[in-house]
Amino acid sequence: MITIKDVAKKAGVSVTTVSRVLNNSSHPISPETRQRVLEAVAELGFLPNAAARSLQLQETKTIGLMLPDIANPYYPGIVRGIEDVAHEEGYTIILCNTDRSRERTSKYLRVLREKRVDGIIFTGGGVVEDASHDRFFWREEIPTVVIGKHPADFPSVQIDNVGAAKRAVAHLIASGHRHIACITGPEASTTSRDRLKGYREALEEAGLDYHPGLVVTGDFSPAGGYGAVQRLLGQPGLKFTALFTHNDLMAVGALKALADHGLSVPWDVAVVGFDDIPLASYVLPRLTTVAVPVYDLGLTAMRLLRDLLQGREVAPVTTLTTELVVRESA
Amino acid sequence: MITIKDVAKKAGVSVTTVSRVLNNSSHPISPETRQRVLEAVAELGFLPNAAARSLQLQETKTIGLMLPDIANPYYPGIVRGIEDVAHEEGYTIILCNTDRSRERTSKYLRVLREKRVDGIIFTGGGVVEDASHDRFFWREEIPTVVIGKHPADFPSVQIDNVGAAKRAVAHLIASGHRHIACITGPEASTTSRDRLKGYREALEEAGLDYHPGLVVTGDFSPAGGYGAVQRLLGQPGLKFTALFTHNDLMAVGALKALADHGLSVPWDVAVVGFDDIPLASYVLPRLTTVAVPVYDLGLTAMRLLRDLLQGREVAPVTTLTTELVVRESA
């Protein structure tokens, strides 16, 4: 590997000088010298060693991105948003799939700390039980911003889950539905809790009774949605004409389950999802859902982190707006 | 930040010794000393600085992953496969979205080289025009494995695109179809070229004529598939009862276009896609498609890279098998 010394030798100057021209330091350099250095750099194809640089500068221009699972279609949009501004700002991203597992999370956190990442963006950790764990692992203070909710008090970017859910359910009610089932995420998910809260608020506001039998818990996966619908349909006396699922993946599973049972959407049962993942508009019938601005979520998260790293003050929580996009399923 | 020196001081030993116990070097260390060091490490919460380590060891335990766009549902599965073995092997992944842009690609390549990544996994670069460009940027020899085809001769993991396409089209023919349209990817895509080749071979083998008017080019996106179908339908005398699209995303767009035209699938026109992205089995009608083992593609790519990094010989090309999964659309 070719180093700054080789460049210095070739240009007939000291490494100091090479470093200065490469970083266009304010220290004066004669035009001829600069020229010679640049030529040497080009001829040798020199690229500074980032490790050496980081060691000296105490910054890595790298950030860690922790999310549950990149294979979940909810996340790639976020990642793209993050990556686009990171790239623009000269940061590089280390991808960490946590699988929401405590072990994987802390193992990755350790690596990120060893690598001395400048910052961390964390998402999908809104799991109440893990509070102590999370706080524990972050004691070291590395600048962090969170997408969604998190027990520790990092700056966060979120959406108004309860409000959005409430509007979604209100839409169903406005369409005349009185018996609205609900498929939630895992019990521990704060996101799902908020969406459930919105569901209940919408019901209450419309003077409708909350019927616990109508809410079944899923796991945010299509299979979970499919199973949930089967459980719903399996209860003899249970009647419902609409379905609110806490994410699109489950909605898609639900759609299939409904079709398998010969129920047609939206005639027999209307369904509205949450997230507006890309596939939502391609499924048949096209899914009515709450559009979460995933790309923007990522974008602003990274911007916040950048501000944090530049020592600026950032808002403790910034809320992005969602939109109910009405398509064919409800 | 706390360093190895602090640990050494606290344990009353030299940094040499600390380093030795931390790396369980073969150099003998008395149990008591080891104990004292470990305690100091734990008490201080010391984590070695990876930059300093890399500088000395000349390895970063980091690999670069270059792909067109993580938001394309074809890729997350691959990434997961890569990440899982990387994590297991102690490697960390830097994510690079190239957008298939020459500029972004070379900018990222530069960063990866500055960061001295131990290796690179490249995918989605099978674009013939870029041969010189790619070769140029890789002249520096950093161990690389490629998923799919690539002009430079790196070890690669691929699938048999022509064979798979041929079998898919043969399936349509076996179902009695004689007029089979085809929606391709961009002209420059080698993947698409291979799939087109398979299409023609299947036709030829069945003694059917190849009709250029039946193949229209898309761009691997749903919108591209939608538009392609419209163009097909817009040609007055054109008749086709089946459609082979070069990826599922376009198939999904095609499904929608067909529905919008009042054509029912598979009765009026049968469609088969390619990739078997997760959504393929949730779209209605469920999509018949060629299942590409994306996770395994990533898995083996990373394993190959690991072998490469360990100095082992690896096969120049390893081909994974695909499977035609017949669902409802054809």
Place this chain on the structure above:
DNA sequence: TCCTCCATGGAAAACGTTTTCCTAGAACTA
């Protein structure tokens, strides 16, 4: 003429590790 200041450049320390030599004593071997 002497002094000061500026333009230009370099030497060396520092960043935090790993590893190559060394050293010193203890335990063998002959």
Place this chain on the structure above:
DNA sequence: TAGTTCTAGGAAAACGTTTTCCATGGAGGA
């Protein structure tokens, strides 16, 4: 007993940068 081999540990060089000082020579001011 004398030499050799282990065991246990440390000093310092090296990895490749950036940056703080310091040096030199010429220009400008008195």
